[in-house]
Amino acid sequence: MKIIKSLFFVFILAIMLGFTACQQPGVNNPGSEYMPDMYHSIAYEANYETYYPRNQWVDKKTYLKYDQPRKPVKGTISRDNGVSDSKPFYYGDTEEERQRAFKEITKAPFEPTEEGLAKGKHLFNIYCAICHGEKGDGEGYLVREDGGVFPAMPANFLTDDLKNSSDGRYYYTIMKGRNMMEPFNDKLDYEERWQVIQYIRTLQK
Numbered sequence: 001m002k003i004i005k006s007l008f009f010v011f012i013l014a015i016m017l018g019f020t021a022c023q024q025p026g027v028n029n030p031g032s033e034y035m036p037d038m039y040h041s042i043a044y045e046a047n048y049e050t051y052y053p054r055n056q057w058v059d060k061k062t063y064l065k066y067d068q069p070r071k072p073v074k075g076t077i078s079r080d081n082g083v084s085d086s087k088p089f090y091y092g093d094t095e096e097e098r099q100r101a102f103k104e105i106t107k108a109p110f111e112p113t114e115e116g117l118a119k120g121k122h123l124f125n126i127y128c129a130i131c132h133g134e135k136g137d138g139e140g141y142l143v144r145e146d147g148g149v150f151p152a153m154p155a156n157f158l159t160d161d162l163k164n165s166s167d168g169r170y171y172y173t174i175m176k177g178r179n180m181m182e183p184f185n186d187k188l189d190y191e192e193r194w195q196v197i198q199y200i201r202t203l204q205k
Helices: 002-021 060-067 095-104 114-127 167-176 190-204
Strands: none
Touching: 095 167, 114 190, 167 190
């Protein structure tokens, strides 16, 4: 008799669990899910409400608080004005601003070092030499191999004009580009730009 009662109890319990566990999903209701965290990420996505009714970690109010925009992490580097580091560049994209940069940016903010020049050479060969040549003579691979159809000759850094130009001419061109040359401010950070310029100066000597 006890065995029958026990089996009956188990049977009733199984039916109750079946009815409570098996809910049909609807348009806005996922129904009951086994291990819902496998289906719904608990990661917070900024500015996007991803809370779902059966979230077991936090309530909706707390979850939405984490979704809201917050201040940048301390030490975050601004990318304003197309600059990829913390040093702003206060020159516009006009010939007048270009000439102003020539006059105001006269030399590198730090002295060259062997390590810096080695890095400058490495970066120059990656980004510059293909057009300007490894010697800086304007005879890069693209010029040598194009059969004379290159639309505009790259600058020859060994000319007297460029030897006597201020560092601002080089820095501005890296930041804004010139003629067929695109800006490289997103490829080189503040220190790297100057390392490349200092390496160009060694080629000119």
